[in-house]
Amino acid sequence: xxxxxxxxxxxxxxxxxxxxxxxxxxxxxxxxxxxxxxxxxxxxxxxxxxxxxxxxxxxxxxxxxxxxxxxxxxxxxxxxxxxxxxxxxxxxxxxxxxxxxxxxxxxxxxxxxxxxxxxxxxxxxxxxxxxxxxxxxxxxxxxxxxxxxxxxxxxxxxxxxxxxxxxxxxxxxxxxxxxxxxxxxxxxxxxxxxxxxxxxxxxxxxxxxxxxxxxxxxxxxxxxxxxxxxxxxxxxxxxxxxxxxxxxxxxxxxxxxxxxxxxxxxxxxxxxxxxxxxxxxxxxxxxxxxxxxxxxxxxxxxxxxxxxxxxxxxxxxxxxxxxxxxxxxxxxxxxxxxxxxxxxxxxxxxxxxxxxxxxxxxxxxxxxxxxxxxxxxxxxxxxxxxxxxxxxxxxxxxxxxxxxxxxxxxxxxxxxxxxxxxxxxxxxxxxxxxxxxxxxxxxxxxxxxxxxxxxxxxxxxxxxxxxxxxxxxxxxxxxxxxxxxxxxxxxxxxxxxxxxxxxxxxxxxxxxxxxxxxxxxxxxxxxxxxxxxxxxxxxxxxxxxxxxxxxxxxxxxxxxxxxxxxxxxxxxxxxxxxxxxxxxxxxxxxxxxxxxxxxxxxxxxxxxxxxxxxxxxxxxxxxxxxxxxxxxxxxxxxxxxxxxxxxxxxxx
Numbered sequence: 001x002x003x004x005x006x007x008x009x010x011x012x013x014x015x016x017x018x019x020x021x022x023x024x025x026x027x028x029x030x031x032x033x034x035x036x037x038x039x040x041x042x043x044x045x046x047x048x049x050x051x052x053x054x055x056x057x058x059x060x061x062x063x064x065x066x067x068x069x070x071x072x073x074x075x076x077x078x079x080x081x082x083x084x085x086x087x088x089x090x091x092x093x094x095x096x097x098x099x100x101x102x103x104x105x106x107x108x109x110x111x112x113x114x115x116x117x118x119x120x121x122x123x124x125x126x127x128x129x130x131x132x133x134x135x136x137x138x139x140x141x142x143x144x145x146x147x148x149x150x151x152x153x154x155x156x157x158x159x160x161x162x163x164x165x166x167x168x169x170x171x172x173x174x175x176x177x178x179x180x181x182x183x184x185x186x187x188x189x190x191x192x193x194x195x196x197x198x199x200x201x202x203x204x205x206x207x208x209x210x211x212x213x214x215x216x217x218x219x220x221x222x223x224x225x226x227x228x229x230x231x232x233x234x235x236x237x238x239x240x241x242x243x244x245x246x247x248x249x250x251x252x253x254x255x256x257x258x259x260x261x262x263x264x265x266x267x268x269x270x271x272x273x274x275x276x277x278x279x280x281x282x283x284x285x286x287x288x289x290x291x292x293x294x295x296x297x298x299x300x301x302x303x304x305x306x307x308x309x310x311x312x313x314x315x316x317x318x319x320x321x322x323x324x325x326x327x328x329x330x331x332x333x334x335x336x337x338x339x340x341x342x343x344x345x346x347x348x349x350x351x352x353x354x355x356x357x358x359x360x361x362x363x364x365x366x367x368x369x370x371x372x373x374x375x376x377x378x379x380x381x382x383x384x385x386x387x388x389x390x391x392x393x394x395x396x397x398x399x400x401x402x403x404x405x406x407x408x409x410x411x412x413x414x415x416x417x418x419x420x421x422x423x424x425x426x427x428x429x430x431x432x433x434x435x436x437x438x439x440x441x442x443x444x445x446x447x448x449x450x451x452x453x454x455x456x457x458x459x460x461x462x463x464x465x466x467x468x469x470x471x472x473x474x475x476x477x478x479x480x481x482x483x484x485x486x487x488x489x490x491x492x493x494x495x496x497x498x499x500x501x502x503x504x505x506x507x508x509x510x511x512x513x514x515x516x517x518x519x520x521x522x523x524x525x526x527x528x529x530x531x532x533x534x535x536x537x538x539x540x541x542x543x544x545x546x547x548x549x550x551x552x553x554x555x556x557x558x559x560x561x562x563x564x565x566x567x568x569x570x571x572x573x574x575x576x577x578x579x580x581x582x583x584x585x586x587x588x589x590x591x592x593x594x595x596x597x598x599x600x601x602x603x604x605x606x607x608x609x610x611x612x613x614x615x616x617x618x619x620x621x622x623x624x625x626x627x628x629x630x631x632x633x634x635x636x637x638x639x640x641x642x643x644x645x646x647x648x649x650x651x652x
Contacts, residue, residue, distance in 0.1 A: 044072035047081050056082040072407050133257050133277030137645040144278045145346040145641060146177050146207065146244035146256075150353060150377035173217065175349050176210070176241035177278070181260070184236050192266060195230040197221060197240075197258045207256050207278070212239040221258070231330045244280040247344075247379060250435035254280045268631065282440035283353055283379060284640060285400035285634040287414050288573040289466045289473050294320040295574070296630040297365075297394045297426040298329040303617035303628075310572075310629065313610055317574035319631075324366060331363025333618070334627055336459070337394035339367045342633045344377065345640065352632060353377035357395045358430065360386070381436045392419055392429045396457035396627050397450060400443060402464055402473040403638070406539035409649050415538065416443045419450025419458040427451050441646040446537040449527075453552075454560040459626050461527055461550075462534075463569045465578065467605045474605065475534060475545045477527055478569045480520040483549035486597055487511055490588055498586035498593070500565055502615065507586055516553060523552040523561050546601050549594055562622060564617055568598055570624035573632070580600065581624040582611040 029267065057073065058080040059066075064073070067234050073079050078223065104441035135143030183195065199221050211231075220228040222245070230238060248254035261273035295314050299307055307323070314321045324335060332338070342356045358365040372378035383389065391397075401414040416437050421427030428434065428447075437445050450458045461478040487507045490498065496508035510516065534540060551564035563570075565583045572579035585594030599609050618628050 005454065016068075025066050043074060043303060045501050046072045047083075054083070058082060058173060072157065082568075120448055125333040133275035135255060135277040135279050137641065137643060139642045144177050144179075144242075144276070146242055146278050146280045147175060147344050147346045147349050147351075148176060148244040148353075148377065148379075150247075150279060150344075150379055151175075151233060151351060151375055152372050152378070173210070174242050176243045177346065177348065179209075179240040179242055179258075179276070181230060181237060181238040181240065183230075183232060183238070187234065190232060192264065193271070194263055194265050195232075196227055196261045196263060197230060198227040198261070200257070201226060203256045204209055205251065206244065206280070207258075208243050208245060209258065210241045210243075212241075217241065218543045242278065246280070247283050247436070248439040248441065249381075250432075250439055252439070254282065254439070254441075256280065259612075264600065277640075281344045281346050282442055282635070282640060283342050283344055283355060283436075284413060284440070285340060285398075286401045286465045287402045289402040289557075290636065291319060291634040292319045292574045292631050293634055294322055294410065295572070296322045296335050296632070297628060298323060298324045298326075298333045298335050300326055300329070300331065300333055300617070303333065306612065306614055306617045306628070309612045313572070313574065313577060313579045313612070317577045320575055323520070324363070324370070328363075328366055328370060330362035334361075334396070334623060334628050335363060335366075335395070335630045337361075338363040339371075339630060340395045340398050341526075341630065343635045345635065347639075347641075350488070350635060351375040351377060353379055355395070356380035357393060357398075358382040358389050358433065359394045360389070362533075381430075381432045383432050388430060390427070390430075391456045392421075392427065392450070394457065395432060396455070396459045396623075397429065398437075399458055399462070399464075400540050401475075402471070403636075404471065404538045404540075408615050409646060411444065411649075412643055413442050413636055413640060414419040416445040417458060417462075418445055418447055419456060420447045421451030421456075422447060422449040424451055442640045442643055444646065444649075446533065448530045448533055449518075449526060450530075452523070452560050453563050454556070455622050456560065457627075458530075459570055460563065460567060461569060461572065462532065463571055463626070465573055465602065465607060468575065471540075471544055474543075474615075475538075475540060476548050476569050477531060477534075477545055478550035478552075478567065479522045479527065479547035480551050481546040483551050484511070484517075484520060485596075486549050486593060487586070490586065490593055493588070495588045495593075498588055500586055502565055512549075519554055519561070520551055526561075548601070549597055563619065563624070565594075566619045567624050568594070570626040572612075572625050572629050576606055577608050577610060579625050579629075580609055582613045582615070584615065 047057070059073070060078055064077045064079060094261060133143070135141075162546060181195065181197075183190070196218065197209070199209075204223055204226060208218040208222050209228075211220045211228075211229075219225065220240070230237065242258070244256075246252060256278050257275045258278070259273060259275050261267065262271045263470065266269060295310065297307065297310050311321060314646055329335070336360055338357055339360070340354060340357070341352060342355060343352045354367045354371045354377070356364075358381065360382075367380075368378060397419040399417045401411075401417060403412045403414050405411070418429050418434065418437070420429060434445070437443075448458050448462075450456050451458070453460050463476045464473050466472065467474045487510060490496070491507050491511060496511075497506050499506045500510065531545070535545075550567060550569065550571050553563035553564045554560070555562055565585060566581035568580050568583055570581060580598065583592065583594040585592045587593075588596075593607070595611055612625050614625050618624055
């Protein structure tokens with residue numbers, strides 16, 4: 001037998017949840033540092049193990065015959081031996097394997113060090129050959145989830161902490177993902193070995209890891225702490241808690257890894273290592289079709305009548321009402337533009353998160369000072385140069401659709417919608433905000449054309465309302481065409497002298513104004529451009545869309561389109577109750593024909609139209625009911641991690 005002869009032995013740990021052990025796959029050759037060489041002249045071997053060891057022989061039946069009982073296996077025939085331990089060793093040398101005439105006895109430490117993550121999702125079972133962290137999407141997906149610690153608590157003295165929450169009490173641990181390190185090997189084994197946890201420098205500002213230490217917790221990873229030598233203190237199980245610090249963003253895909261390694265203390269030889277994969281939960285927007293929980297509105301000297309109407313609407317919709325007083329809003333009434341409500345969620349924790357826009361007007365401090373708090377998070381994205389901010393960066397220009405399916409692609413959390421200057425390539429919502437929205441992945445954004453409007457927000461021409469049939473909703477689109485057809489119908493009925501009340505212009509005068517009608521046609525072309533995009537990107541048909549009569553005009557030579565009368569699509573949706581701007585349209589038989597038309601369109605869906613007078617306090621300032629309110633809604637029942645892989649959805 002030549003000295004090149006070898007016997008392959010694989011020491012394989014038992015299959016455990018995210019488990020691995022000291023005995024990774026090992027090729028045992030002659031002159032091995034672990035085993036003495038195969039004796040010269042040897043041509044066969046046999047293997048025997050104790051009751052706690054499973055021994056499997058791998059061979060090619062074309063070249064090796066399966067020996068009968070008490071017959072040895074041939075060497076130099078590609079025979080391999082896989083040894084698995086049914087449990088980890090509790091004492092040194094308690095489980096032995098011997099290969100007669102080949103190797104000496106050795107204790108099996110398979111599975112001696114492992115991690116267990118209790119996050120409500122499964123960890124992939126890994127063999128030692130594939131000890132890398134895996135995170136997968138879908139109902140049967142695997143991997144841990146972290147929520148971003150973006151709320152703000154008080155310490156024991158009642159003092160507010162910094163923006164990013166810090167650990168003050170054991171109650172904060174409930175927000176974090178638990179991770180347990182199990183070291184169930186013999187105690188004397190750790191006299192010469194150590195367990196190290198490590199993170200890459202790029203993750204230092206993305207996560208923090210705490211360790212249970214007696215009656216308190218100490219930070220062991222994150223910030224300047226990139227590695228931690230585990231202090232066992234004779235414990236078989238050591239509890240860690242992991243939190244996220246940043247949402248996914250342009251330069252961060254949301255995945256982070258913690259590396260676990262077992263090393264020899266004397267010569268720093270790494271005996272085995274594995275990665276644990278975590279995904280940080282995204283920020284998720286909520287559409288109009290979800291249940292309303294709380295309505296926000298500003299109080300100003302000139303909007304008290306409007307406020308009374310909102311209070312009445314909120315009462316019948318069984319919502320809470322939060323009134324932002326003048327000392328806080330500093331004269332800024334456009335609370336929809338200032339912020340957008342959403343939430344973040346892991347299997348063990350869910351809480352709302354307000355996204356603060358970069359517009360920075362009178363309400364700029366309201367989300368941070370009044371909304372951020374215990375179990376209510378806060379996030380903002382602002383460019384370094386404030387001069388880069390424009391009207392498209394206000395969040396009246398940010399909406400999300402209900403769940404949709406598009407040519408086999410499922411969007412169970414809907415798709416984010418933003419307005420841009422599609423025909424003016426240099427006019428967009430700020431790239432920092434857009435990149436953040438896209439990085440959340442689960443609500444793939446769609447760009448619409450809104451720059452044709454003076455204010456430039458998509459809530460000026462579209463909205464969604466719940467419906468009991470079809471896709472569970474209807475898309476409402478402002479329609480100059482529908483309004484002109486309605487006026488022509490009333491003209492034929494002999495009501496041409498009836499006037500749009502706020503302009504004192506009769507139906508006859510409106511229909512005969514050639515210049516005005518040319519602008520109506522332009523506005524309709526812009527809406528139709530968006531109609532085409534929405535049908536394609538949301539998988540809608542004409543039956544999913546309701547055209548709401550609306551007219552636009554251009555009062556200022558350098559401005560865009562303004563609403564000719566209060567814009568009924570710019571509504572507040574509270575379940576089946578709709579707070580619609582009162583249009584003050586032509587009165588026919590004592591009724592506003594615009595109100596009557598909208599009621600005929602929406603009330604068959606089980607919706608209740610409640611018209612709110614916002615003319616002086618909002619419409620004349622180029623806004624409406626939706627612009628002046630904001631709504632916190634109940635999250636989706638669908639879990640974002642159960643969605644199909646967004647990357648695969650995009651490629652399909």
